[in-house]
Amino acid sequence: MTDEWKPKILGIICNWxxxxxxxxxxxxxxxxxxxxxxxxxxxxxxxxxLFVLKAFADGADGVLVSGCHFGDCHYLAGNFxxxxxxxxxxxxxxxxxxEHRRFRMTFVSASEGAKWATVITDVINTIKEIGPSxxxxxxxxxxx
Amino acid sequence: xxxxxKNAAAAEAPEEPRIGVFICHCGTNIAGSIDVPAVRDYAxxxxxxxxxQNYAYMCSTPGQNMIxxxxxxxxxxxxxxxxxxxxLHEPTFRTATANGGLNPFRFxxxxxxxxxxxxxxxxxxGGTAKAKDAIRIAVAKATKLEDLYPMSVPVEHRxxxxxxxxxxxxASMDLAAAGIxxxxxxxxxxxxxxxxxxxxxxxxxxxxxxxxxxxxAEAGRxxxxxxYTLAEIENVEGYxxxxxxxxxxxxxxxxxxxxxxxxxxxGGGCTGCGDCSNVCPVVKPNEWEFNMAPRKAIYICxxxxxxxxYTIDFDACVKCGLCITACGTKKAxxxxxxxxxxxxxxxxxxxxxxxxxxxxxxxxxxxYKLYDNVITSLEFERLICASGPTIGHLVRPSDGETPQxxxxxxxxxxxxxxxxxxxxxxxxxxxxxxKHAHQVIEKIPGCRAxxxxxxxxxxxxxxxxxxxxxxxxxxxxxxxRVAQIQELPxxxxxxxxxxxxxxxxxxxxxxxxxxxxxxxxxxxxxxVRRQFGVSCSGDKWLLEAHPKLNPCGTTTAGVYLAGxxxxxxxxxxxxxxAEGAASAASIPIHSGHVELEPYYAQCMQNLCAGCGMCTRxxxxxxxSMTVVDGRTVMEVTAxxxxxxxxxxxxxxxxxxxxxxxxxxxxxxxxxxxFLGGEQ
Numbered sequence: 001m002t003d004e005w006k007p008k009i010l011g012i013i014c015n016w017x018x019x020x021x022x023x024x025x026x027x028x029x030x031x032x033x034x035x036x037x038x039x040x041x042x043x044x045x046x047x048x049x050l051f052v053l054k055a056f057a058d059g060a061d062g063v064l065v066s067g068c069h070f071g072d073c074h075y076l077a078g079n080f081x082x083x084x085x086x087x088x089x090x091x092x093x094x095x096x097x098x099e100h101r102r103f104r105m106t107f108v109s110a111s112e113g114a115k116w117a118t119v120i121t122d123v124i125n126t127i128k129e130i131g132p133s134x135x136x137x138x139x140x141x142x143x144x
Numbered sequence: 145x146x147x148x149x150k151n152a153a154a155a156e157a158p159e160e161p162r163i164g165v166f167i168c169h170c171g172t173n174i175a176g177s178i179d180v181p182a183v184r185d186y187a188x189x190x191x192x193x194x195x196x197q198n199y200a201y202m203c204s205t206p207g208q209n210m211i212x213x214x215x216x217x218x219x220x221x222x223x224x225x226x227x228x229x230x231x232l233h234e235p236t237f238r239t240a241t242a243n244g245g246l247n248p249f250r251f252x253x254x255x256x257x258x259x260x261x262x263x264x265x266x267x268x269x270g271g272t273a274k275a276k277d278a279i280r281i282a283v284a285k286a287t288k289l290e291d292l293y294p295m296s297v298p299v300e301h302r303x304x305x306x307x308x309x310x311x312x313x314x315a316s317m318d319l320a321a322a323g324i325x326x327x328x329x330x331x332x333x334x335x336x337x338x339x340x341x342x343x344x345x346x347x348x349x350x351x352x353x354x355x356x357x358x359x360x361a362e363a364g365r366x367x368x369x370x371x372y373t374l375a376e377i378e379n380v381e382g383y384x385x386x387x388x389x390x391x392x393x394x395x396x397x398x399x400x401x402x403x404x405x406x407x408x409x410x411g412g413g414c415t416g417c418g419d420c421s422n423v424c425p426v427v428k429p430n431e432w433e434f435n436m437a438p439r440k441a442i443y444i445c446x447x448x449x450x451x452x453x454y455t456i457d458f459d460a461c462v463k464c465g466l467c468i469t470a471c472g473t474k475k476a477x478x479x480x481x482x483x484x485x486x487x488x489x490x491x492x493x494x495x496x497x498x499x500x501x502x503x504x505x506x507x508x509x510x511x512y513k514l515y516d517n518v519i520t521s522l523e524f525e526r527l528i529c530a531s532g533p534t535i536g537h538l539v540r541p542s543d544g545e546t547p548q549x550x551x552x553x554x555x556x557x558x559x560x561x562x563x564x565x566x567x568x569x570x571x572x573x574x575x576x577x578x579k580h581a582h583q584v585i586e587k588i589p590g591c592r593a594x595x596x597x598x599x600x601x602x603x604x605x606x607x608x609x610x611x612x613x614x615x616x617x618x619x620x621x622x623x624x625r626v627a628q629i630q631e632l633p634x635x636x637x638x639x640x641x642x643x644x645x646x647x648x649x650x651x652x653x654x655x656x657x658x659x660x661x662x663x664x665x666x667x668x669x670x671x672v673r674r675q676f677g678v679s680c681s682g683d684k685w686l687l688e689a690h691p692k693l694n695p696c697g698t699t700t701a702g703v704y705l706a707g708x709x710x711x712x713x714x715x716x717x718x719x720x721x722a723e724g725a726a727s728a729a730s731i732p733i734h735s736g737h738v739e740l741e742p743y744y745a746q747c748m749q750n751l752c753a754g755c756g757m758c759t760r761x762x763x764x765x766x767x768s769m770t771v772v773d774g775r776t777v778m779e780v781t782a783x784x785x786x787x788x789x790x791x792x793x794x795x796x797x798x799x800x801x802x803x804x805x806x807x808x809x810x811x812x813x814x815x816x817x818f819l820g821g822e823q
Contacts, residue, residue: 010814045788046790058815112682
């Protein structure tokens with residue numbers, strides 16, 4: 001069964017660095033596994049902690065937030081502000097009994113297509129190692 | 145599951161959404177790796193989707209017409225195109241959406257190529273499943289899109305050019321010629337940049353100063369160019385059309401004639417006579433000559449400086465006052481001068497911050513700074529230049545003798561993946577080293593020139609012909625990287641290399657070694673880049689908006705790139721890009737206004753508790769507190785807001801609405817991914 005299971009992972013990424021980097025991976029035809037779905041925002045600063053928690057409540061196996069490198073933010077410091085918030089997410093997840101490694105924030109610039117592929121592969125491998133989200137399992141059990 | 149948290153009221157769409165989905169094959173780019181008909185059939189089953197179609201090239205005119213026709217036929221409220229990336233074709237499809245009679249912001253794109261078929265080329269099922277999800281997520285957003293209207297803002301009829309090398313000079317002259325008042329700022333005391341340090345230019349062997357100095361002089365006297373040397377950018381605020389740039393003019397210690405006149409000193413100010421420098425008792429190495437010539441504490445870098453105004457090096461000056469006496473009634477010298485800060489308002493900006501040499505002493509095997517007779521190419525330029533420290537007589541540093549054999553080491557730090565050098569090609573070293581070989585053969589009868597190279601990249605017009613010419617003149621070409629340079633007791637050098645064509649090791653004794661050092665962005669480039677929010681590539685060169693189709697633009701609207709700061713290039717390419725950047729930078733100024741994307745924040749004041757946390761998060765001071773009906777609430781100055789959404793991501797009350805990236809839209813996308821879909 002574990003061979004069949006495909007993790008559902010959400011990536012919320014910024015327009016200027018990580019989304020551009022992900023496009024760069026495409027232009028270079030850098031191959032990576034397909035288990036992450038992307039929602040684009042202009043800046044990681046836009047990401048409300050509730051977006052991440054809602055994804056986990058919906059049964060996400062993993063969530064990735066990716067933005068610009070520190071000092072490279074298109075909006076000066078949105079990624080700093082996001083990063084501070086994302087520490088909060090980790091602590092909430094721990095308290096909720098969800099393995100905090102299911103959530104990750106990374107920094108991939110517009111020129112780092114190869115790094116994007118590495119990050120995605122690593123995120124997917126981590127989630128596959130941890131296994132399905134307990135919330136997703138429970139939702140399935142209850143037929144939701 | 146219905147989301148009942150923040151913004152629940154706003155989540156209610158006023159009309160029943162009717163979405164059209166259009167899936168692009170992009171030839172075989174998408175259709176070769178994804179089952180497009182299956183994706184189309186799936187898309188038709190997504191809630192609110194009333195039409196799903198596929199086509200070979202959605203961006204073509206027939207493809208765009210499909211969107212236009214479907215909007216009319218099916219009374220669509222939103223359009224989803226699943227194709228490449230919004231960073232490429234969002235404007236195209238927004239236009240098509242508008243042509244169909246819908247607000248252009250009723251369009252959403254699903255990226256199934258750059259982040260789909262191209263990265264899952266060998267995973268048919270995985271890529272197809274991902275495309276279905278991507279479309280479902282996009283449809284969810286499309287059901288909640290709203291009509292938005294771009295803001296039109298006026299554009300200041302002025303431009304700023306940062307860096308006054310040949311790129312910056314050319315861009316400023318073009319802008320000024322187009323009737324745009326242009327500020328040209330340069331951190332050095334003179335304009336001219338690297339090109340002014342060169343002797344001859346390849347492949348024509350034009351004298352560098354002879355072709356540059358007329359341009360420098362013209363830039364100095366053109367009324368439309370406001371030139372500030374010894375100046376750096378202190379702070380940048382604003383956006384395209386309305387940049388407020390604070391400039392720091394470092395204290396020069398010397399008044400220009402205009403500044404003197406403003407101070408009421410009749411007929412005063414620096415005339416460049418040099419009387420002050422003659423009496424100055426402080427002698428320092430001249431950095432402009434790579435410390436190979438002396439200068440005084442009050443100095444000009446070289447004879448052709450623009451502006452011709454002396455400069456005091458306050459770190460060296462002992463304030464003896466001899467210069468003041470020598471200057472006499474011109475009263476040009478002010479030993480107490482302070483830095484000056486002032487703010488200018490410009491519509492567009494061109495960055496032309498250039499390059500510097502990689503510190504090649506880090507490659508210890510070549511002995512730069514250890515062995516006297518190992519020099520860099522820029523030092524060679526000064527030594528062979530008639531206006532240089534040796535009046536154009538090439539000598540070796542150890543004993544001042546004329547070298548009878550010179551070794552040129554190419555790719556010194558370039559194309560180097562050892563971790564110490566630079567992985568990229570510095571692009572012009574091959575050509576200038578050929579020129580150097582030609583110069584030593586021409587100037588020193590009987591002098592032997594050895595060129596140690598990996599590949600000769602003679603890529604430009606008439607470059608290959610120049611390569612043949614230097615070959616015929618007798619330069620020796622040895623194809624192989626130099627492993628080591630050893631110094632003999634007589635200060636001659638043994639160059640140890642592999643000759644990969646003969647397949648053996650060579651050891652050649654030469655009198656002088658010239659390292660064609662790699663280049664890297666100037667230290668200031670990194671500072672300026674961050675001030676303007678311009679991205680850089682992994683090797684720190686500034687990142688263009690698109691490598692092929694927008695090589696002068698950046699991702700910051702209104703900021704353009706010229707010259708080597710964007711990547712290594714020679715003088716013709718720098719001038720060409722500078723002219724391109726000037727043209728691009730003049731377009732918003734001449735059209736008089738720009739349309740800003742309406743991605744700004746709005747405060748839903750009925751939900752705002754007035755905590756004011758957002759005002760401190762905003763990097764642009766766009767948010768402020770005000771009192772409405774006795775309640776303290778936040779209000780947004782839309783023109784200042786750049787739409788990052790940092791306030792909206794934080795607001796504990798969900799009172800901030802980030803247009804086009806609203807919380808209900810993003811939550812709908814998340815729900816669509818996890819709760820929708822095929823079970």
